[in-house]
Amino acid sequence: MKTLKYNEFDIEQQSEVSWLIPPRKGMRVPGKIYADRKMMETIIREDESIQQVINVAMLPGIQKYSIAMPDIHWGYGFPIGGVAATDLEEGVISPGGVGYDINCGVRLVRTNLTHDELRKKLELLVQSLFRYVPTGVGASGAIKKVSAQEMNRILSRGAGWCVERGYASPEDLEHTEEQGCLESAAPEFVSERAKERGFNQVGTLGSGNHFLELEMVSEIYDLAAAEVLGLFPGQVVMMIHCGSRGLGHQVCEDHLRTLGAASRKYGIELPDRQLACAPIRSEEGQRYLGAMAAAANFAWANRQVIMHQAKQSFLETLGISERELGFRLIYDVCHNIAKIETHEVDGTEKQVCVHRKGATRAFPPGHPLTPAHYRKIGQPVLIPGDMGRYSFVSLGQQASMLESFGSSCHGAGRIMSRHKAKKAGRGRDLLEEMRKMGVVVQARGMRTVAEEMPHAYKDVSTVVDVMHKAGISKKVAKLVPVGVIKG
Amino acid sequence: MYKILSHTADIALEVWAESLPGLFQEAARGFHDLLLEDAPIRAEQRRQIELSSDEPEDLLVQWLSELNYFVTVHAWLWGAVEDFTLAAENGIWRLKAAVSGEALDAQRHYLYFDIKAVTYHQLEITDTPDGCQTRIVFDI
Numbered sequence: 164m165k166t167l168k169y170n171e172f173d174i175e176q177q178s179e180v181s182w183l184i185p186p187r188k189g190m191r192v193p194g195k196i197y198a199d200r201k202m203m204e205t206i207i208r209e210d211e212s213i214q215q216v217i218n219v220a221m222l223p224g225i226q227k228y229s230i231a232m233p234d235i236h237w238g239y240g241f242p243i244g245g246v247a248a249t250d251l252e253e254g255v256i257s258p259g260g261v262g263y264d265i266n267c268g269v270r271l272v273r274t275n276l277t278h279d280e281l282r283k284k285l286e287l288l289v290q291s292l293f294r295y296v297p298t299g300v301g302a303s304g305a306i307k308k309v310s311a312q313e314m315n316r317i318l319s320r321g322a323g324w325c326v327e328r329g330y331a332s333p334e335d336l337e338h339t340e341e342q343g344c345l346e347s348a349a350p351e352f353v354s355e356r357a358k359e360r361g362f363n364q365v366g367t368l369g370s371g372n373h374f375l376e377l378e379m380v381s382e383i384y385d386l387a388a389a390e391v392l393g394l395f396p397g398q399v400v401m402m403i404h405c406g407s408r409g410l411g412h413q414v415c416e417d418h419l420r421t422l423g424a425a426s427r428k429y430g431i432e433l434p435d436r437q438l439a440c441a442p443i444r445s446e447e448g449q450r451y452l453g454a455m456a457a458a459a460n461f462a463w464a465n466r467q468v469i470m471h472q473a474k475q476s477f478l479e480t481l482g483i484s485e486r487e488l489g490f491r492l493i494y495d496v497c498h499n500i501a502k503i504e505t506h507e508v509d510g511t512e513k514q515v516c517v518h519r520k521g522a523t524r525a526f527p528p529g530h531p532l533t534p535a536h537y538r539k540i541g542q543p544v545l546i547p548g549d550m551g552r553y554s555f556v557s558l559g560q561q562a563s564m565l566e567s568f569g570s571s572c573h574g575a576g577r578i579m580s581r582h583k584a585k586k587a588g589r590g591r592d593l594l595e596e597m598r599k600m601g602v603v604v605q606a607r608g609m610r611t612v613a614e615e616m617p618h619a620y621k622d623v624s625t626v627v628d629v630m631h632k633a634g635i636s637k638k639v640a641k642l643v644p645v646g647v648i649k650g
Numbered sequence: 651m652y653k654i655l656s657h658t659a660d661i662a663l664e665v666w667a668e669s670l671p672g673l674f675q676e677a678a679r680g681f682h683d684l685l686l687e688d689a690p691i692r693a694e695q696r697r698q699i700e701l702s703s704d705e706p707e708d709l710l711v712q713w714l715s716e717l718n719y720f721v722t723v724h725a726w727l728w729g730a731v732e733d734f735t736l737a738a739e740n741g742i743w744r745l746k747a748a749v750s751g752e753a754l755d756a757q758r759h760y761l762y763f764d765i766k767a768v769t770y771h772q773l774e775i776t777d778t779p780d781g782c783q784t785r786i787v788f789d790i
Contacts, residue, residue: 239769239771239787263766356723359723360719360723370763412766412767416715416767420708435771436770436771437769437771439770580656580657581661582656608762
């Protein structure tokens with residue numbers, strides 16, 4: 164086992180894929196990072212994300228470890244890929260542990276179609292999806308603008324609102340984390356401005372790294388589990404990656420301001436202003452938690468409406484029946500959230516506030532919150548990669564409950580700045596390059612395509628393999644993109 | 651003066667000016683450049699902005715967030731900043747400004763970024779021999 168250095172901190176190797184930073188200088192708990200040795204060396208060299216793991220370890224009431232997943236990279240306050248659980252009585256809640264895009268997440272939908280069957284109509288389908296699902300900066304108008312009253316209902320009920328409005332089936336809710344609704348939502352703590360940012364954005368994708376992808380199941384690592392999930396080789400599935408849009412960003416911004424003042428009020432010393440926080444039991448903390456839950460509900464409604472719009476697009480373009488299409492939600496996970504969950508700490512079960520920022524819940528087989536249909540195999544963990552290579556489906560395993568507060572990784576992470584990626588794409592026909600790789604891309608702007616090219620991202624398979632080896636989430640299937648729509 | 655900096659996953663603006671009010675206005679110019687690469691904006695409508703805070707850094711975040719709000723919610727682009735005042739009284743900083751601009755026209759304008767938020771990351775306004783400077787990171 165090896166020990167590496169980061170400034171004055173030691174980073175001790177614990178296993179092939181995990182590292183420990185013993186507490187020093189105000190850290191209340193050790194830091195724990197999942198990575199193989201090569202990755203760890205890159206992480207140390209690359210950015211200040213390790214310092215952020217150390218900063219998070221200083222938060223009042225933090226339990227066991229300040230944790231980072233192998234897709235760790237620099238974020239605001241918390242690193243992206245960071246997980247921290249805090250004690251409900253002595254601990255704090257921090258918007259920096261959730262991120263600006265509250266309940267950014269991933270949804271995977273199965274179909275009965277094979278890639279061979281779709282090939283001839285793929286181009287048409289991608290164009291149609293692009294019409295049905297608004298993308299890009301300020302994307303709006305997927306469905307009729309919602310009223311103020313309806314907005315409150317979306318914020319309170321999340322994906323449940325979609326069932327009322329015919330955008331979802333009850334089965335969809337069964338296959339959504341928290342059934343698509345955090346009941347602790349308090350729309351009264353969502354500002355008018357935040358709601359204003361959301362009225363016209365239900366069912367829209369937005370820009371940046373968000374996408375809707377048609378993918379083909381290219382490899383299966385666990386046949387029995389894949390069968391339970393409804394996956395088979397050569398099958399076409401659809402992945403949606405997006406969050407709570409402008410509404411969530413505004414909730415974060417509003418509450419960062421009040422929690423910044425609250426940190427001073429409660430005498431909490433912070434190593435970084437973006438770690439602004441308040442005691443969970445304080446009024447400020449409760450208000451943020453209520454507003455955050457409401458924004459999370461908005462995101463679930465958003466992804467559900469996108470799925471509904473996409474279904475219309477499939478049916479219209481392919482001219483087949485719903486039964487032939489077999490469009491069914493496999494699962495929907497969020498990867499930017501703080502939730503009150505029960506975990507074992509020092510040999511006893513207790514409730515804690517788990518912050519997951521760029522980390523996915525990964526509950527194991529038998530866990531009461533894993534949907535009944537998946538209880539024998541574990542909760543699906545959906546891990547998107549870049550638009551040229553592959554994404555993965557994994558399943559939560561026992562080690563996640565013992566070691567990482569029921570959490571796994573969430574994606575690839577950029578390795579190249581947008582500017583560099585754009586420069587690297589200059590003078591090239593990127594759409595043609597993607598086509599040669601077997602991927603039809605439709606986007607609002609070529610700049611987004613250049614910025615989101617595969618070479619701008621890490622290889623997600625290495626990230627997924629670390630989690631697999633750590634026994635946190637096991638690989639079930641590899642999905643390769645065949646059609647992409649982006650902002 | 652300003653400079654746009656590109657990070658691995660984000661974008662930042664470095665700004666210098668001779669005075670604090672100058673810094674705020676320069677930051678708005680830089681932000682405009684970052685979003686629209688200096689596309690010309692017609693002065694068809696004026697909007698008033700009034701903000702306050704107990705510290706200039708927070709006020710700077712509020713100021714740029716307000717401009718971003720016009721863009722993201724009202725699809726309205728600001729061009730010139732007029733009648734800009736910034737002063738502190740009894741420990742409270744107050745900003746007043748009028749901004750002129752026009753509704754976004756997809757034929758003429760292309761927005762490069764969806765700015766999620768103007769962040770507080772390592773935000774600090776520091777004095778320099780020639781005035782002051784700061785660095786603002788945007789979450790995109």
